[in-house]
Amino acid sequence: MAFDKILVLDDQIIIRKSLEAQLSSRGYSVTTAKTIAEAEVLLNQDQFDMMFLDFRLPDGKGTDLLEKIADLPNSPLTVIITGHGTIESAVNCIQLGAFDYVVKPWTLDQLNVIIKKAEAFSQLLKVNQYFSNQLQKNSEILGLSSTIRHLRQLIKKVAATEATVLITGENGTGKELVARELFRLSPRAKKPYIRVNCAAISENLIESEFFGHEKGAFTGAAQRREGRFELANNGTILLDEIGEIHPSLQVKLLRVLQEREFERVGGNKSIKINVRVIATTNRDLQKAVEKGEFREDLYYRLNVFPIFVPPLRERREDIELLADNFLQSHTRKHGIKLSGFSEPAMERLLDHNWPGNVRELENTIERSVILSESGQSVKEEALGLMPRKNFQRVSSPKSVPKDCALEDSSNGANGEEDFDLALLDDVPEFLSLDALEKEHIFRALGKTKGKRNQAASLLNISTRTLRNKLKQYRLEGAMPF
Template structure:
């Protein structure tokens, strides 16, 4: 977080010019004045990050500015300068809101130390403001299967390094929490960890979210704002669902990855940052590159160390362990005492293909806990899982575009037990919501079909029932309209007839 614009208020010309020259050598924008009235005019007109203010001035006491600055929306830091310093006066100034206090004559090294403190403090404040919207809690990777042990091993090897990591996997597998685990086991774990949900931010705003903007850069930009890369300086930035960004932003992001520098929207000052980049995607980015949707050079910059998060169906033995962990957590949350799972419920959990992965399992368990009687075991009926067809083959990871996962923190978890760091929307489709009722499932005959084909035929059949009304169809299917549109786009490429289209 940079300190860029500075105001010096001191009536001694020699002090003012010496301080101004030292700061300008640091390529900072500096304005210097000799009295309070001039200083107030500049403060009304311009934004400043830091003020050096002398106490004894021709037209008053410099500390008078502290009360005025305290009412500003984004107040600058104030360093009090005086030639008659005492401990009592220093304490008084700090209580009034001053950031620091220096006594004349001061050395250039004192100013260097003070500027470093100011930069670090501003970043701390901005990062805390960002995290005020998100509670950050720990999470634990739960599972004993071979795929999850391999995942732990990969995370353990790359976490201590500075390598850029690209995490891929189906929706609901826990990509964001793997990113959090990378952060917690890295050398940057005491520095900021900033997340950007690329799928949840509109194309017109994502550049400003990434790089920040200057005052007046566009309608509504009433003050300068630091972007996520600036907030993450010295730490780690998570680019969640990186495949969703536009080609224009891809080009600017490539420069940040290569040079670790950028300009704010509407600005011309080059800002350098030291960040580690971790990205996630639920798409096959190589296919996106082949279609021209994603820059090849950006893909190779991101894909330095790829990590694949396995779907739940490949984690044999982890389902019941995760289910028990979730059941304990949700029982505490809802004030219910439970005695585990009935045998039929355990069989149902183990045999279900979990197309929604750990997110679906988590939502299923929370619903079952709420439906269960306190003091009893969770029954198969309370799980609400549909019987699994024999020989159903669940499709492996393929390119899909689903409802964006939120950056904010909630009560949910994905692939992890205990407290957690990311919440998932309750509207995420589960097996029981995708196939709304037994009577609505099409008759596919005796020949077993892959689950993907069953889903396709059910979606197309539902769309025919609603006479092409996608909003109504999405509600019946229990999925978002965006998810439905994306699935229909895939079906259209496969040459399928879609009700409501010419």
């Protein structure tokens, strides 16, 4: 992070002048002050990236100013100017929040090193701030239903503890959001929050991702690297989609959970850590245990405090609030002004079964915002949802011919009992086969989050056939996303 403005506070004119000359020649804009009082005025007027601060000043000690600016947002990184006799006091200043100290007389190279270090540190702080802001954004769990109210209370209670939490629920229900909220409300909120997506990391890399590796541990391990557990030390680790973790790693994970200790890949030194563990899964882990796919001991270690996030169709009272909220955020994002939902559109939203839950609702709203005319309301057609009147809900999956079930739970996730729109014999004649096919394809894509090969395999067609059909729909202007 290249600095721009630097403040020099010293009562000796020779120091002020030499620093000013050295720093200006490097392109920094330098302001000088002789007293703490003068510096305070300048600090209130302007924002400085860095400050060189003399230790003894006519109207007080440098430490007095350090204490005053400690709580200011955007206070400058401070370097104490010190002589040999006062190095010890300068070190004390670092305890009070100074970044570093420079000993008189300094060389140009020493000055350069300090500024470079300060710039790198300032960038790290800003990056950290950026990620922490990202984390806070969209972290509110919206919902008025009693289940969501209960969920919020539960989160508050468990957040205060150190208990390992296992969050379960279908795709898109908000498990990650719940995990973030648990972190945000916990005593560890100011400490690191590290997420590992267990489903996204290949089997041969995951051990090193979790525990890090030593230099030369395997081909390509050019240097030592800390794993996510080490990065999360003193903070929280989120093991996202833990159900996907390979059995070979389950044993190693169990040991960390039990002993809070591990070794880097290729290393033999035990590393102790203090982390709070949160895990999520959309798999029925108990069933996975029964099938021998998930270790029972690991399951019990994770399932200390289970939190279930209910599917959206079981809390329909929340749909309107969520839809309005997503409408607001996406109209802002796309710079489109809309006057809400038309009545039929809202009815359609309330009526849909949302197999992809809140994520599907959000995607539907974003799509509809893009497709709607500025200044008007969102019309039913813009939602791209199949009119429900053409379908009929069936109560039991057994009554649905297998091929006709529109909602397939290929991964054994929760909710497989509840078929949403199942094609029945009495579908009205006016429903074209084309329209049905389109809806079926879009829903498969919704379920696989847009992944075409997975959708194609759900639909039992080749990826190429799927691609051609999508191309055709796009030509017809019928692509809802």
